[in-house]
Amino acid sequence: MKKPEKEAAEPADFHEEALPHMDAVFRFALRLSGSQDQAEDLVQETFLRAFRSWDKYTPGTQCKSWLFTICRNVFLRQRERGQRHDEIVSENVDRSSGPFEVVNPVWVKAVKADPEGEFFDAIVDDVVLQHIQDLPEDYRTAVVLSDLEGFSYQEISEMTEVPVGTVKSRLFRGRRILQGVLYDYAVSMGYIKGAPDDA
Amino acid sequence: MNFFDRLKRLLGSSEGQTSLADGNGNASEACKPITCMEAMAKVQEYLDGELDGVSHEEVAQHFSMCKRCYPHLRLEESFKDLLRRSTEEEGCPEHVKAQVLELLSQEAGQSG
Numbered sequence: 597m598k599k600p601e602k603e604a605a606e607p608a609d610f611h612e613e614a615l616p617h618m619d620a621v622f623r624f625a626l627r628l629s630g631s632q633d634q635a636e637d638l639v640q641e642t643f644l645r646a647f648r649s650w651d652k653y654t655p656g657t658q659c660k661s662w663l664f665t666i667c668r669n670v671f672l673r674q675r676e677r678g679q680r681h682d683e684i685v686s687e688n689v690d691r692s693s694g695p696f697e698v699v700n701p702v703w704v705k706a707v708k709a710d711p712e713g714e715f716f717d718a719i720v721d722d723v724v725l726q727h728i729q730d731l732p733e734d735y736r737t738a739v740v741l742s743d744l745e746g747f748s749y750q751e752i753s754e755m756t757e758v759p760v761g762t763v764k765s766r767l768f769r770g771r772r773i774l775q776g777v778l779y780d781y782a783v784s785m786g787y788i789k790g791a792p793d794d795a
Numbered sequence: 796m797n798f799f800d801r802l803k804r805l806l807g808s809s810e811g812q813t814s815l816a817d818g819n820g821n822a823s824e825a826c827k828p829i830t831c832m833e834a835m836a837k838v839q840e841y842l843d844g845e846l847d848g849v850s851h852e853e854v855a856q857h858f859s860m861c862k863r864c865y866p867h868l869r870l871e872e873s874f875k876d877l878l879r880r881s882t883e884e885e886g887c888p889e890h891v892k893a894q895v896l897e898l899l900s901q902e903a904g905q906s907g
Contacts, residue, residue, distance in 0.1 A: 607903065618895065622887035636891045643895045647902055698836045703870045711866035713873025724881040742843065743878040749845050768839055775874055 610650050613659045621663050627740040628671045630729045642667040665755045702775045705791035715788035727777050735770030742767050829857050834864050838871050
């Protein structure tokens with residue numbers, strides 16, 4: 597028997613498919629903006645826009661990534677309105693021009709004192725989130741979408757409209773920055789004994 | 796070839812890509828050996844389940860037998876766990892959820 601054609605999304609389905617992602621969209625909005633107030637606005641705007649264009653959504657597809665794409669677009673538009681062009685350009689400068697060391701220099705330092713990485717257990721969530729917030733925006737977006745929200749490289753590529761290779765580069769470099777600052781923090785707090793060259 | 800010779804080859808360079816013997820001295824046909832540099836370069840993709848150009852088994856085999864690389868894998872895993880845990884408790888505030896529902900209700904009223 598021939599399968600029936602996929603129907604357009606019904607307004608009533610919005611509550612079932614989209615609303616369960618409100619926590620995730622809020623977290624993403626918070627990481628993007630770094631502000632509770634702005635994140636709340638972003639969530640409202642995202643769901644309002646999603647509701648208005650619900651007829652363009654294909655039921656059963658990746659609703660979460662669709663909502664994240666809307667949220668990011670709203671954030672970028674809001675930011676563009678509030679920021680001078682040269683500031684945006686400066687913010688988006690590709691920081692990936694330096695060499696990427698295959699062997700992680702942070703792990704080389706950490707491996708002697710704590711090869712299991714137990715010092716990470718001592719670091720509280722707020723510290724981690726603050727350092728994520730301090731990442732350059734492109735790196736932050738890649739890290740948040742991959743490590744916090746579990747999207748694949750391909751999904752992130754589609755959401756951020758850059759090639760998968762760029763996603764990987766941003767993600768790997770963003771993680772390296774975070775690993776470095778969290779290691780330094782752990783050393784400063786005495787959670788791990790620093791390497792001789794940390795002094 | 797004893798264990799240390801095999802390890803030396805593995806740590807050395809990509810030239811060491813001949814068949815790798817397992818713990819019982821039997822050659823492993825299923826997995827192509829990879830070097831430490833290759834394993835280190837692939838560790839993030841390996842943990843992300845996004846390997847390209849090398850199989851999960853090949854990378855897993857390297858980490859399982861290389862004492863130098865294994866701690867790097869563990870540190871990378873601990874780091875990923877830390878990130879994942881950091882937002883576990885975070886959710887959208889109830890008043891924002893209520894505002895969204897109110898907005899949608901108004902929107903539905905206007906369009907309906």
